[in-house]
Amino acid sequence: MGEPNLSGLKNGVFPRVSSVDRSEIIGDLWEFYVDSTTSLLTDLEAAAISLESEGSVEEDAADIRRILHSVKGDSGVSGLNDVYSLCHEVEGLFDEMADEPRAAADMILRVKDWISNVIEFIASGEFEEPEFEQSQAESEPGKLRALVVDDDPLCRKRVEMIISPYFHCDFAVTGLEGLQKFERSLGSGNRYDLVTLDINMPELDGHHTLQAIRSLESKNGIEGLDGVKIIMSTSCDESEHVFSAFRQGCEAYVIKREMGEKLPEQMVKLGLLKVTPTYSIR
Numbered sequence: 675m676g677e678p679n680l681s682g683l684k685n686g687v688f689p690r691v692s693s694v695d696r697s698e699i700i701g702d703l704w705e706f707y708v709d710s711t712t713s714l715l716t717d718l719e720a721a722a723i724s725l726e727s728e729g730s731v732e733e734d735a736a737d738i739r740r741i742l743h744s745v746k747g748d749s750g751v752s753g754l755n756d757v758y759s760l761c762h763e764v765e766g767l768f769d770e771m772a773d774e775p776r777a778a779a780d781m782i783l784r785v786k787d788w789i790s791n792v793i794e795f796i797a798s799g800e801f802e803e804p805e806f807e808q809s810q811a812e813s814e815p816g817k818l819r820a821l822v823v824d825d826d827p828l829c830r831k832r833v834e835m836i837i838s839p840y841f842h843c844d845f846a847v848t849g850l851e852g853l854q855k856f857e858r859s860l861g862s863g864n865r866y867d868l869v870t871l872d873i874n875m876p877e878l879d880g881h882h883t884l885q886a887i888r889s890l891e892s893k894n895g896i897e898g899l900d901g902v903k904i905i906m907s908t909s910c911d912e913s914e915h916v917f918s919a920f921r922q923g924c925e926a927y928v929i930k931r932e933m934g935e936k937l938p939e940q941m942v943k944l945g946l947l948k949v950t951p952t953y954s955i956r
Contacts, residue, residue, distance in 0.1 A: 750931030
């Protein structure tokens with residue numbers, strides 16, 4: 675199915691809900707997606723209504739950008755690619771309408787209604803879930819250890835689905851919490867083999883967490899190839915994020931909506947798996 679026609683968004687013309695591509699939806703994430711996105715849409719509506727009153731425009735606009743980014747990321751991770759594309763387009767339009775807060779708020783409310791209708795439409799019907807066959811990928815005797823650092827519960831679940839056959843997984847919801855767990859692992863001698871690290875997080879973002887992890891390793895005499903393998907994950911694919919992450923010492927970088935394919939590939943390249951899983955986990 676082709677990309678949806680989004681040219682009429684600014685004028686309130688949205689794609690037909692029934693035209694949304696459901697073929698890539700990840701069934702095991704659907705309930706998580708619905709719960710997370712429904713909550714986010716409630717917050718988005720509140721922020722848009724507040725923006726419409728023009729009381730605290732900058733604060734409301736910042737909230738809307740943050741929530742849209744979260745909905746976009748969750749949609750991409752869950753296989754709702756048309757919703758991802760629409761949110762991406764709306765982010766640009768919202769910035770273009772910065773001097774028209776009431777018009778921008780109206781557009782956001784329409785977006786909220788459209789996404790709600792998409793969820794209701796999909797929930798009322800049937801969609802084809804992916805088939806999971808037994809993986810033939812080999813791991814070392816005894817599972818390795820991984821630390822998954824991401825403030826989005828749906829994204830944490832997605833990473834767990836992909837890597838848990840090969841890794842014992844610990845989780846952190848902020849960069850600071852992730853850094854504390856990593857430091858404790860060094861002190862206990864039970865080090866992590868892999869860290870997956872989101873970029874956009876509260877308290878301490880992924881870039882600063884990455885730098886802090888490498889600094890901790892250096893203080894503990896761990897240098898170069900002996901360091902933990904760090905894979906950055908984000909819904910952003912801007913080149914400045916990529917270059918910055920590599921300069922700060924990550925080994926790989928994956929876009930969340932491509933994680934099912936790319937994360938196992940990167941783990942093989944880094945020597946954490948011997949062969950790429952033979953089943954599709956998108």
